[in-house]
Amino acid sequence: MLIRHAPDIKSSEITGFRLYLNRRSFLMGAAALALAPSRPAAAAPPTGQSLKATRHEAFAVPDPPTKFESVTTYNNFYEFGVNKDDPARLAHLLKPRPWTVQVDGHVARPKTYDIDELIRLFPLEERVYRLRCVEGWSMVIPWIGFPLASLIKRVEPTGKAGFVEFTTLLDPEQFPGQRKGLFGFSLDWPYVEGLRLDEALHPLTLLTVGMYGQVLPNQDGAPVRAVVPWKYGFKSAKSIVRIRVVSEQPKTAWEKAAPHEYGFYSNVNPTVDHPRWSQATERRIGEFRRRKTLMFNGYADQVASLYAGMDLRKYF
Ligand SMILES: Nc1nc2c(c(=O)[nH]1)N[C@H]1C(S)=C(S)[C@@H](COP(=O)(O)O)O[C@H]1N2
Numbered sequence: 504m505l506i507r508h509a510p511d512i513k514s515s516e517i518t519g520f521r522l523y524l525n526r527r528s529f530l531m532g533a534a535a536l537a538l539a540p541s542r543p544a545a546a547a548p549p550t551g552q553s554l555k556a557t558r559h560e561a562f563a564v565p566d567p568p569t570k571f572e573s574v575t576t577y578n579n580f581y582e583f584g585v586n587k588d589d590p591a592r593l594a595h596l597l598k599p600r601p602w603t604v605q606v607d608g609h610v611a612r613p614k615t616y617d618i619d620e621l622i623r624l625f626p627l628e629e630r631v632y633r634l635r636c637v638e639g640w641s642m643v644i645p646w647i648g649f650p651l652a653s654l655i656k657r658v659e660p661t662g663k664a665g666f667v668e669f670t671t672l673l674d675p676e677q678f679p680g681q682r683k684g685l686f687g688f689s690l691d692w693p694y695v696e697g698l699r700l701d702e703a704l705h706p707l708t709l710l711t712v713g714m715y716g717q718v719l720p721n722q723d724g725a726p727v728r729a730v731v732p733w734k735y736g737f738k739s740a741k742s743i744v745r746i747r748v749v750s751e752q753p754k755t756a757w758e759k760a761a762p763h764e765y766g767f768y769s770n771v772n773p774t775v776d777h778p779r780w781s782q783a784t785e786r787r788i789g790e791f792r793r794r795k796t797l798m799f800n801g802y803a804d805q806v807a808s809l810y811a812g813m814d815l816r817k818y819f
């Protein structure tokens with residue numbers, strides 16, 4: 504059981520499997536930081552540039568947004584390391600330009616998009632969503648992006664399409680966490696996530712390229728990440744280089760690491776506990792109290808029908 508010695512304590516919020524991983528790799532993480540190259544003198548990434556979007560009120564939550572500072576300094580992005588502050592410290596290593604996203608698989612019009620072409624293709628919307636991590640904390644973030652469905656429909660899925668698979672960039676030069684041997688723990692890189700086709704086409708599911716009126720900071724998944732607000736945070740893959748329409752359910756990075764702990768669906772569900780901790784409550788970053796976790800993270804009216812008749816204990 505965890506000992507809570509401060510109300511706003513950070514890494515101690517990580518429980519179970521992930522706490523174990525963090526402890527194991529704490530010293531190794533420090534070594535990786537020391538070895539990481541310093542900020543290059545080349546052109547700065549576009550992080551911080553303002554990005555215009557039309558505010559979209561449907562699905563917006565009334566909760567006040569989490570502080571930008573918290574959202575950009577308290578991150579999970581294992582490619583940079585397992586500690587919450589590793590992504591912000593090492594984010595300068597990631598170069599979000601030039602960048603392409605390969606969209607292929609069971610589609611009639613596969614295409615590799617330049618990121619700037621992709622951003623121009625669809626009108627950008629601002630949507631305020633809750634995001635809850637499986638570790639028991641949550642945030643409220645004004646994202647900027649467009650429905651993933653717009654892109655999927657554009658490439659025309661064929662009759663064989665059943666799932667959508669996301670792959671994060673594999674590059675140990677930019678992602679120190681992918682360097683073999685530096686950390687005591689490693690996911691099976693690249694980070695892979697997936698959704699059922701109907702989940703991917705759901706109007707709530709976004710591809711995001713910004714937040715808080717600006718270009719997505721590197722530590723939050725620049726230049727493009729998925730945001731699936733009714734699922735645990737790890738389903739929202741960052742720094743995506745490939746979106747593949749497939750027929751079989753993808754094997755995700757977290758499923759491979761611990762299949763009994765992280766299922767494919769990973770819908771936020773306060774009635775189905777993680778094998779080693781409760782999912783009944785959460786702490787909103789910036790608050791002290793714990794609040795009750797809502798079914799499907801509060802999006803039940805929109806998404807519950809996707810799972811009608813499914814045993815959510817089995818398909819966790
Ligand atoms: N590629 C990649 N995507 C990732 C992760 C990661 O480690 N690698 N962590 C996930 C987890 S566990 C969470 S909670 C969210 C955190 O997003 P944030 O840091 O922008 O709040 O990103 C998700 N996407």
Ligand SMILES: [Mo]
Pocket residue numbers: 579635636637638735736737
């Ligand atoms: Mo998470």
